[in-house]
Amino acid sequence: MPSGITTLAADAPELSAANTGFMLICSALVMLMTPGLAFFYGGMVRVKSTLNMLMMSFISLGIVTILWVLYGFSMAFGSDIGSVVGWSGDYVGLSGIGLNELWDGTTIPVYVFAVFQLMFAIITPALISGALADRVKFTAWALFIVLWVTVVYFPVAHWVWGSGGWLFEMGVIDFAGGTAVHINAGAAALGVILVIGKRIGFKKDPMRPHSLPLVMLGAALLWFGWFGFNAGSWLGNDDGVGAVMFLNTQVATAAAVLGWLAYEKLRHGSFTTLGAASGAVAGLVAITPAGGSVSPLGAIAVGAIAGVVCAMAVGLKYKFGYDDSLDVVGVHLVGGIIGSILVGFFATGGVQSDAAGLFYGGGVDQLGKQVVGVVAVLAYSLVVSAVIALAIHKTIGMRVSEDEEISGVDQAEHAETAYDFSGTGGGTVSRTTAPDTTAAPKAKKVDA
Numbered sequence: 001m002p003s004g005i006t007t008l009a010a011d012a013p014e015l016s017a018a019n020t021g022f023m024l025i026c027s028a029l030v031m032l033m034t035p036g037l038a039f040f041y042g043g044m045v046r047v048k049s050t051l052n053m054l055m056m057s058f059i060s061l062g063i064v065t066i067l068w069v070l071y072g073f074s075m076a077f078g079s080d081i082g083s084v085v086g087w088s089g090d091y092v093g094l095s096g097i098g099l100n101e102l103w104d105g106t107t108i109p110v111y112v113f114a115v116f117q118l119m120f121a122i123i124t125p126a127l128i129s130g131a132l133a134d135r136v137k138f139t140a141w142a143l144f145i146v147l148w149v150t151v152v153y154f155p156v157a158h159w160v161w162g163s164g165g166w167l168f169e170m171g172v173i174d175f176a177g178g179t180a181v182h183i184n185a186g187a188a189a190l191g192v193i194l195v196i197g198k199r200i201g202f203k204k205d206p207m208r209p210h211s212l213p214l215v216m217l218g219a220a221l222l223w224f225g226w227f228g229f230n231a232g233s234w235l236g237n238d239d240g241v242g243a244v245m246f247l248n249t250q251v252a253t254a255a256a257v258l259g260w261l262a263y264e265k266l267r268h269g270s271f272t273t274l275g276a277a278s279g280a281v282a283g284l285v286a287i288t289p290a291g292g293s294v295s296p297l298g299a300i301a302v303g304a305i306a307g308v309v310c311a312m313a314v315g316l317k318y319k320f321g322y323d324d325s326l327d328v329v330g331v332h333l334v335g336g337i338i339g340s341i342l343v344g345f346f347a348t349g350g351v352q353s354d355a356a357g358l359f360y361g362g363g364v365d366q367l368g369k370q371v372v373g374v375v376a377v378l379a380y381s382l383v384v385s386a387v388i389a390l391a392i393h394k395t396i397g398m399r400v401s402e403d404e405e406i407s408g409v410d411q412a413e414h415a416e417t418a419y420d421f422s423g424t425g426g427g428t429v430s431r432t433t434a435p436d437t438t439a440a441p442k443a444k445k446v447d448a
Contacts, residue, residue: 015100016107019236023112029228030119034061034126036225040218040277041130042418043211044326048408049134050210050418056129056141063145064122069094072121073114075154080164085155104163106235116232117157124153124181128385130326131189134199134207135405138413140398147388148188152381156180160373172373173347173355173366175245176233178289178340179377186333187378189324191386196398198323200405207325212273219277223253226284230291234352241292241352248291249284252303256283259307267311275311278331282310285335290343292352301346306338337374344370 038057045053064072071092078088090096094114103113125145132141159165160172160180167179174180201207209215231246260279261271286306287299294302314330317323324330342357344367349356356362392398399405404412411417 013102013107015102015109016236016238019107019238020109020112022237023108023116023232023235026228026232027112027116027119029225030116030123030232031061031225033119033222033225033229034058034123036218036221037123037126037130038218039214040222040281041133041326043214043216043218044130044209044274045133046207046408047210047418048410050410051414051416052138052409053129053133055138055414056132056136057126059138059142060122060126060129060145063142064125064149065118067146067149068114068118068121072149072154073117075150076117076121076157077114077162080158080162083164083166083169084159086158086162086164103235107238108235113235116235120177120181120229121149121153121157124177124185125149125188127182127185127328127332128189128192131193131324131328132196133325134409135196135399136409137397137400138409140392140396143392143396144192144388144398147392148385151388152188152384153180153184156184156377156380159377167373167376170369170372171355171366172369173293173343173353174289174340174373175292175352176230176288178285178336179373182285182288182332182336183340183374183377184381186329186331186336187381188385189328190322190333191382191384192389192398193322193324195386195389195393198321199325200402202323203318209274215277216273219280223280223284226253226288230288234292244351245291247296248294248299249287251296251299252287252291252306253280253283255300255303256280256286256307256310259283259304260311261307263308263311278314278327279307279311282306282331282335285332286310286339286342289336289339290346293343293347293355293357294351295346295348298346298348302339302342305342306335309338310335333378337378340370340374341367344368 034057038054042050042053073094074088074091075085078086078091081087097110101110102108103110125148157180159167160174161168227246227249230249231242234242234245257276257279260275260282264275265271283303283306286302290302291299310331313334314327316330345357345359347355347357347366348360349362355366357366358364389398400409400412
């Protein structure tokens, strides 16, 4: 993703109406991904947790938007401080930005870049919520979002995409968020669930998705919005790189669906709709960092590898005993690692940059950089997220009570239920008004 500090130099490019319009559309597509994620997660949980799962994504739209305007954009993309975080007074409150001021090296306004990046900041903590299904207080979750984006997401976004950020300057390639979004969220999810523990009945009670149609709808919305997420990350359409990313997004996702389903059939004997939806998301995650570096053939390889490996990884929670409710670790953390590392193998050196991977004569240099980026973001997010969760858990408490978890967090936290069955005709009928169906039927008089 092109990144830098704004400039008003006399030779700066002129605003492009076409690129600006394209980026506004991409921003809207990325915004749609958060409701899509809500449906995806909402269908995967049991009925009694559906609304809570939807709300854990939707609340991020509110909280992160305000924090981004107040200081988040400044921390992520302001003037570099020690290669760790940014800060620019003009970005605080987004109050010192000129109407037609362009983002450095692009033909789009700073405001457009800010709103596009805002949508990334919104969906990243929402991704974490899937690991915590059925058992977290809504107020604690809201507080976690505030602390996590401030201490983890905003600085990591600066590391990866901000001019002066240490991973950016090192040359780590992350086209649209393999490290900053998916590894970041997946590692955070692992850190939090290690603190708050397992759901009641984990590995004992059936915890199947209550609505696979909702899961498929959510996956479809994610797939659709991801074109804006990925292709938009080049911030324009002037050189064809965004078009390659658009194509590779489709190609890798298709390959991942097929890879996941093939593994499922061989391992479990069935092609499942949940597997198809999960495979699509795994492919989308993996191609996110790599799609601007690889060819379409490389995208097939990235997607197929991610589909198979992520399908294998989701079962690790039963082996190691961590309760990742909706497979955030297995899909987003593992998928993000796969996509980021495979840049070091499949980068052609002829798309977004001249950095070539091992299979294209580039040696191990880029691979080494990718490994550093993966390890740094994973370790930082895992540790700091666990500390934040522990602090909340020891103060206001992260988990609902045992009784509330058993009865359902929807009623306990939101005083609502996802489905009202009272009007379906399935209720009991009073014996004082119900017809007597036990008596023998009366004989009808038949005319001769």
